[in-house]
Amino acid sequence: MRAVIQRVTQARCQVEGRTTGAIDAGLLVLLGVGPDDTTATAHQLAAKVAKMRIFNDSAGKMNLSVQDVGGAVLSISQFTLFADTSRGNRPSYTQAAPPELARSLYAEFNVALRALGLRVEEGVFGAHMVIALVNDGPVTIQLEL
DSSP, rough: OOOEEEEEEEEEETTTTTTEEESSSSSEEEEEOOTOOHHHHHHHHHHHHHHOOEEEEETEEEEEOTTTTTTTEEEEOOOGGGOOOSSSOOOOTTSEEEEEEEHHHHHHHHHHHHHOOEEEEETTTTSEEEEEEEEEEEEEEEEEE
C-alpha cells in the first residue's frame, strides 16, 4: 500500500457536484493499493497514519498525532499512486491492485481507522472525484508498506 498524507485545515471530496466527505482539521489520505496487499497491510497502514506525529504541540514541535488533536481523516482511493512512468510519457497502472481487491482493502483501511477512534469521511471508489484542500504547513508525507 502507498499513501500520501497531507495535514489539512479542511478538505472536501465531491462527485458530480455532491459532497461525499468533508473534514476540518485533520488528514487527507490518498491511498493506493498494490496486488500483494492484504487486510493486515491495511490495518498496519491505518495504525501508522493514526499515530503519525505530524501536528504541532504547544511548543510548536510536530509531536502530536491526528488522534491526539481530535482530528478527522478524509480517505480517498487513488490507484495512480502505483503509476509506472519508466517508459514513455503515458503512465502504466499495471502495478496497481485489481479493482475488486483495491475496493475491499480501501474499505478495510477505513474500517481500521474508525476502530482506532477516528472520524473518517470518504471519497467514492472508482469515481471521478474533485478534491479541495487547504494544506497546513504544508505537511505532506509519503508512506509505503
